[in-house]
Amino acid sequence: xxxxxxxxxxxxxxxxxxxxxxxxxxxxxxxxxxxxxxxxxxxxxxxxxxxxxxxxxxxxxxxxxxxxxxxxxxxxxxxxxxxxxxxxxxxxxxxxxxxxxxxxxxxxxxxxxxxxxxxxxxxxxxxxxxxxxxxxxxxxxxxxxxxxxxxxxxxxxxxxxxxxxxxxxxxxxxxxxxxxxxxxxxxxxxxxxxxxxxxxxxxxxxxxxxxxxxxxxxxxxxxxxxxxxxxxxxxxxxxxxxxxxxxxxxxxxxxxxxxxxxxxxxxxxxxxxxxxxxxxxxxxxxxxxxxxxxxxxxxxxxxxxxxxxxxxxxxxxxxxxxxxxxxxxxxxxxxxxxxxxxxxxxxxxxxxxxxx
Amino acid sequence: xxxxxxxxxxxxxxxxxxxxxxxxxxxxxxxxxxxxxxxxxxxxxxxxxxxxxxxxxxxxxxxxxxxxxxxxxxxxxxxxxxxxxxxxxxxxxxxxxxxxxxxxxxxxxxxxxxxxxxxxxxxxxxxxxxxxxxxxxxxxxxxxxxxxxxxxxxxxxxxxxxxxxxxxxxxxxxxxxxxxxxxxxxxxxxxxxxxxxxxxxxxxxxxxxxxxxxxxxxxxxxxxxxxxxxxxxxxxxxxxxxxxxxxxxxxxxxxxxxxxxxxxxxxxxxxxxxxxxxxxxxxxxxxxxxxxxxxxxxxxxxxxxxxxxxxxxxxxxxxxxxxxxxxxxxxxxxxxxxxxxxxxxxxxxxxxxxxxxxxxx
Numbered sequence: 136x137x138x139x140x141x142x143x144x145x146x147x148x149x150x151x152x153x154x155x156x157x158x159x160x161x162x163x164x165x166x167x168x169x170x171x172x173x174x175x176x177x178x179x180x181x182x183x184x185x186x187x188x189x190x191x192x193x194x195x196x197x198x199x200x201x202x203x204x205x206x207x208x209x210x211x212x213x214x215x216x217x218x219x220x221x222x223x224x225x226x227x228x229x230x231x232x233x234x235x236x237x238x239x240x241x242x243x244x245x246x247x248x249x250x251x252x253x254x255x256x257x258x259x260x261x262x263x264x265x266x267x268x269x270x271x272x273x274x275x276x277x278x279x280x281x282x283x284x285x286x287x288x289x290x291x292x293x294x295x296x297x298x299x300x301x302x303x304x305x306x307x308x309x310x311x312x313x314x315x316x317x318x319x320x321x322x323x324x325x326x327x328x329x330x331x332x333x334x335x336x337x338x339x340x341x342x343x344x345x346x347x348x349x350x351x352x353x354x355x356x357x358x359x360x361x362x363x364x365x366x367x368x369x370x371x372x373x374x375x376x377x378x379x380x381x382x383x384x385x386x387x388x389x390x391x392x393x394x395x396x397x398x399x400x401x402x403x404x405x406x407x408x409x410x411x412x413x414x415x416x417x418x419x420x421x422x423x424x425x426x427x428x429x430x431x432x433x434x435x436x437x438x439x440x441x442x443x444x445x446x447x448x449x450x451x452x453x454x455x456x457x458x459x460x461x462x463x464x465x466x467x468x469x470x471x472x473x474x475x476x477x478x479x480x481x482x483x484x485x486x487x488x489x490x491x
Numbered sequence: 492x493x494x495x496x497x498x499x500x501x502x503x504x505x506x507x508x509x510x511x512x513x514x515x516x517x518x519x520x521x522x523x524x525x526x527x528x529x530x531x532x533x534x535x536x537x538x539x540x541x542x543x544x545x546x547x548x549x550x551x552x553x554x555x556x557x558x559x560x561x562x563x564x565x566x567x568x569x570x571x572x573x574x575x576x577x578x579x580x581x582x583x584x585x586x587x588x589x590x591x592x593x594x595x596x597x598x599x600x601x602x603x604x605x606x607x608x609x610x611x612x613x614x615x616x617x618x619x620x621x622x623x624x625x626x627x628x629x630x631x632x633x634x635x636x637x638x639x640x641x642x643x644x645x646x647x648x649x650x651x652x653x654x655x656x657x658x659x660x661x662x663x664x665x666x667x668x669x670x671x672x673x674x675x676x677x678x679x680x681x682x683x684x685x686x687x688x689x690x691x692x693x694x695x696x697x698x699x700x701x702x703x704x705x706x707x708x709x710x711x712x713x714x715x716x717x718x719x720x721x722x723x724x725x726x727x728x729x730x731x732x733x734x735x736x737x738x739x740x741x742x743x744x745x746x747x748x749x750x751x752x753x754x755x756x757x758x759x760x761x762x763x764x765x766x767x768x769x770x771x772x773x774x775x776x777x778x779x780x781x782x783x784x785x786x787x788x789x790x791x792x793x794x795x796x797x798x799x800x801x802x803x804x805x806x807x808x809x810x811x812x813x814x815x816x817x818x819x820x821x822x823x824x825x826x827x828x829x830x831x832x833x834x835x836x837x838x839x840x841x842x843x844x845x846x847x848x849x850x851x852x
Contacts, residue, residue: 145632150681150829152553152631185546187554199558200632200831223520224535224561232520239527246529272588370529 137212147200178216250369254361258354263303270321280309282484287477290470294341297408310478318350328478337466342415349400355393402455411462412452419449504820507812509547518804535561544811559627567842614648615641616843626836635680636834664694671764681829683771689764697756704752755781776819787813
């Protein structure tokens with residue numbers, strides 16, 4: 136027979152503290168006072184709580200407010216029957232702090248790796264039609280800024296055709312005064328008018344289009360969206376800035392890899408279409424001159440930006456020029472004229488204005 | 492002290508007996524585990540912190556007990572994330588499409604409605620977090636809670652916030668105190684209801700200071716500029732160093748003065764809000780003055796920045812110690828009359844609050 140032990144006790148019904156004797160059996164115990172007794176309670180139903188001045192405290196499952204405090208310490212016979220003290224939480228207490236830390240760290244690395252890598256695979260499994268509808272939902276017709284001057288679209292389609300663009304890809308020019316081009320979800324490629332004005336030859340436009348076609352064919356945009364969403368869910372628990380910075384750092388590494396591979400596909404496509412990559416190289420060289428001169432810092436900082444430095448890209452296109460190969464211009468002079476005037480000759484094209 | 496009758500007196504109805512060296516192992520292991528679990532452990536981390544803080548907080552003769560769990564905080568967060576954050580994100584995507592199609596007006600309207608809805612949910616989130624915390628806080632085996640869900644409070648909070656912003660923001664003290672009263676009047680502990688009677692009148696002096704200081708300082712900038720400008724008008728001359736330094740000191744001083752004035756308003760607000768709060772026979776008081784708040788805020792900033800952010804893990808501890816050390820209570824509480832709360836205890840934690848990343852204090 137286990138001797139009784141005095142405990143401080145609240146029953147969770149009244150606020151008066153009582154000091155019954157805890158009489159332990161094998162799996163259960165009674166709380167005995169001079170004027171009556173309570174129980175039996177199962178040791179297994181006890182929940183470890185924060186100790187008070189070193190005295191162990193236990194609550195009871197499904198009885199909020201019920202608690203016992205071993206004010207005179209925990210007898211060995213009772214200690215063997217009550218649940219272990221909670222420290223870090225059930226799972227970690229069972230396997231130990233350091234094994235748990237290592238296990239969680241490995242799991243976290245795996246989850247982050249999956250969140251960065253899986254979207255590329257998943258994006259290719261999504262039917263292009265679904266991606267197109269998603270793109271329409273997000274972007275629509277770009278608010279009527281698409282230009283359609285006479286002969287322009289035909290010239291644009293001619294380049295796309297020569298570069299072997301798949302059927303679901305659509306190329307348009309929009310009236311936006313920025314030297315840029317974007318690929319939207321659903322294989323919609325938009326060249327900005329300013330880029331056409333800055334280009335010296337149709338071959339330069341073909342190089343940029345080939346780069347964007349690389350993104351479209353490899354579903355980089357959808358993969359990027361999925362990655363952003365996945366990382367924000369996975370890192371959501373880190374809260375505020377920490378999660379945001381980790382997310383940005385991980386996405387940028389991946390974006391840079393995607394940009395470099397899009398350049399690779401652009402070089403291949405230009406080669407197959409017998410369009411010289413030299414023009415694209417000189418286009419990037421001109422852009423490089425426009426970029427501020429950071430010197431050595433420039434090369435370091437370029438890892439922070441999503442696109443590789445223009446000078447690096449120019450070098451890559453230059454080295455891909457094959458000597459003795461017969462290149463033909465991407466467009467004849469008349470087509471090139473029509474393409475450059477696609478916005479200027481379209482009175483209906485709306486300029487960029489945000490009416491908020 | 493008679494049996495079953497506890498007297499709260501001004502010398503220490505509340506006491507905090509924690510020691511930061513004792514808390515440090517909890518804080519550091521919390522940080523470690525939160526990092527390696529990509530933040531999921533933070534719900535258990537918060538629970539451990541509260542268990543420590545509550546069990547080292549004495550009210551009259553007995554310590555508080557925190558019975559909340561990490562699991563219920565996690566479930567609350569997941570529910571709020573799926574039911575609120577994901578739909579809001581989707582609506583945001585659609586608004587983007589609407590704007591891109593050139594319907595900027597419609598997009599703007601949806602965004603305004605969305606903003607109101609989030610403001611409404613913020614009120615609900617604050618109400619539900621207080622209710623959850625009271626329902627998990629035990630003293631003498633008795634807990635608190637509320638009979639309301641906070642949905643009505645959300646509407647009240649919404650329109651009061653909007654009215655508060657009207658009249659050039661002059662009604663903010665009215666908005667803050669009436670919202671405080673509304674939410675605390677809905678709370679209870681055991682059989683007793685809280686009663687909040689915060690008045691906005693006594694806060695207006697401090698508030699006008701907050702309100703007028705930026706205006707006065709901006710007038711100051713122009714006076715300053717007018718005084719120095721003629722001397723630096725020599726063509727081609729760069730502005731004198733003294734002018735630049737003077738301007739920088741001015742900008743720096745502007746933010747410090749504005750910060751101190753804002754803190755002085757909040758100090759007055761909490762003294763009024765807690766000082767007029769009662770629970771059955773117990774009346775509360777809060778003694779923190781502007782200088783105390785200033786030391787707390789400055790200490791927290793120094794602790795965080797001088798340790799490159801690691802010291803932030805002690806901020807919750809410092810805030811709680813500050814709160815308890817300045818909290819007072821008066822009156823006689825009859826333990827035989829203190830019976831268990833009849834309110835329904837919520838099943839999960841402060842998920843909405845977590846989902847919106849709103850601070851606890």
